[in-house]
Amino acid sequence: MSDILLQVNGLSRTYEDGPRRITALSNISFALDRGETLGLAGASGCGKSTLARILMRLVRPDRGSITFMGQDWLSISPKALRAQRKHMQMVFQDTVGAFNPHATVSSAIGEPLRIHNIVSSGERDKAINRLLDRVGLPASYADRSIMALSGGQRQRVAIARALSLNPALLVMDEAVSALDVSVRSRILQLLVEIQRDTGIACIFVSHELAIIRAVCHRIAVMEKGHIVESGVTGKVIAAPQSSAAKQLIEAVPRLNIPHEDTHNAQP
Ligand SMILES: Nc1ncnc2c1ncn2[C@@H]1O[C@H](COP(=O)(O)OP(=O)(O)O)[C@@H](O)[C@H]1O
Ligand SMILES: [Mg+2]
Structure with a gap:
C-alpha cells in the first residue's frame, strides 16, 4: 500500500473583488504521506487559508484535483463526504467562533462522537475524559462553559474535538497564532507529542516560521x-533559496543561529 495520504495537483483559485480578479492560488501541487507533518508558510495574503479551505471542501477550486485516502476528494458525493469528513479535521485561529457559545466542554467534544456514532452513549463520557487528558485538561473541565475558558484552553478543546474522530489528517490554520507565547509553546509541545504518539498527519498553516519549525x-x-x-524544514531554514523563505527567516532572528535544532525532522 502506498504511504501517500494526500495528493494535490494543480489547484488554482481566483476571487472576484469588484472589478479586480485576485489570484489566490496558482497551480499548487504537493503530496503528504501518512503520519507526516507539513508546514505551509508564507506572508499574509499568499493563499494559505484558501488552500486549507479547499482541502476541507469549504471552498471550491477553479482547477485541480485532490486525492485523499485514495479517493477523488473533489468529486465524491455529498453523502460520501459526510461519512468521510471525519478523516480530515481542521482547527482554526478563532477559538471563540469555532464553538457554539452555549456549549460546554463535554458537549463540544461529545457532539462529533454522537454525530459520527464513534462510541455508544454509555461510553461517551469516558471517551471525552480520555480526550481531555490527551490535551492536558483535567476531567473536571467537562462541565465548564466553553466561553469561560481561556483562549489556550479553548484551543485545547478544539484539538480534542478534532481528535475525537480519529482523523488521518489534521489541518491547523494559524491555530496558535493568536495565543500568548508561553501558551503557544505548550500547545505546540502538545501537538508534537500527539503527532508522535498517534502518527496523525498534519498540515500546519502559519505566517510564522518558528511555529512551523517546532x-x-x-x-x-x-x-x-x-x-x-x-x-x-531544517534544510530549508539552514539554506533558503527563495526570497520568500529568506524573508520569513529574517522575521525570526533566532532562526539564523545554525544547528539550533530542537525538533527531530523525521516522521
Ligand atoms: N472570499 C474572498 N473574496 C475575495 N478575495 C479573497 C477571499 N478570500 C481570500 N481572498 C484573497 O485571496 C488572497 C489569499 O487569501 P488567503 O488565502 O486568506 O491568504 P492567507 O491565509 O495566506 O493570508 C488574498 O489576496 C485575499 O484577500
Ligand atoms: Mg490565512
Whole structure:
C-alpha cells in the first residue's frame, strides 16, 4: 500500500473583488504521506487559508484535483463526504467562533462522537475524559462553559474535538497564532507529542516560521499563490533559496543561529 495520504495537483483559485480578479492560488501541487507533518508558510495574503479551505471542501477550486485516502476528494458525493469528513479535521485561529457559545466542554467534544456514532452513549463520557487528558485538561473541565475558558484552553478543546474522530489528517490554520507565547509553546509541545504518539498527519498553516519549525517535518513556502520552495524544514531554514523563505527567516532572528535544532525532522 502506498504511504501517500494526500495528493494535490494543480489547484488554482481566483476571487472576484469588484472589478479586480485576485489570484489566490496558482497551480499548487504537493503530496503528504501518512503520519507526516507539513508546514505551509508564507506572508499574509499568499493563499494559505484558501488552500486549507479547499482541502476541507469549504471552498471550491477553479482547477485541480485532490486525492485523499485514495479517493477523488473533489468529486465524491455529498453523502460520501459526510461519512468521510471525519478523516480530515481542521482547527482554526478563532477559538471563540469555532464553538457554539452555549456549549460546554463535554458537549463540544461529545457532539462529533454522537454525530459520527464513534462510541455508544454509555461510553461517551469516558471517551471525552480520555480526550481531555490527551490535551492536558483535567476531567473536571467537562462541565465548564466553553466561553469561560481561556483562549489556550479553548484551543485545547478544539484539538480534542478534532481528535475525537480519529482523523488521518489534521489541518491547523494559524491555530496558535493568536495565543500568548508561553501558551503557544505548550500547545505546540502538545501537538508534537500527539503527532508522535498517534502518527496523525498534519498540515500546519502559519505566517510564522518558528511555529512551523517546532512541529513540521517538511515545509512548503508560499508566495502570491505559488509554492516557491519546499523541503525538509531544517534544510530549508539552514539554506533558503527563495526570497520568500529568506524573508520569513529574517522575521525570526533566532532562526539564523545554525544547528539550533530542537525538533527531530523525521516522521
Ligand atoms: N472570499 C474572498 N473574496 C475575495 N478575495 C479573497 C477571499 N478570500 C481570500 N481572498 C484573497 O485571496 C488572497 C489569499 O487569501 P488567503 O488565502 O486568506 O491568504 P492567507 O491565509 O495566506 O493570508 C488574498 O489576496 C485575499 O484577500
Ligand atoms: Mg490565512
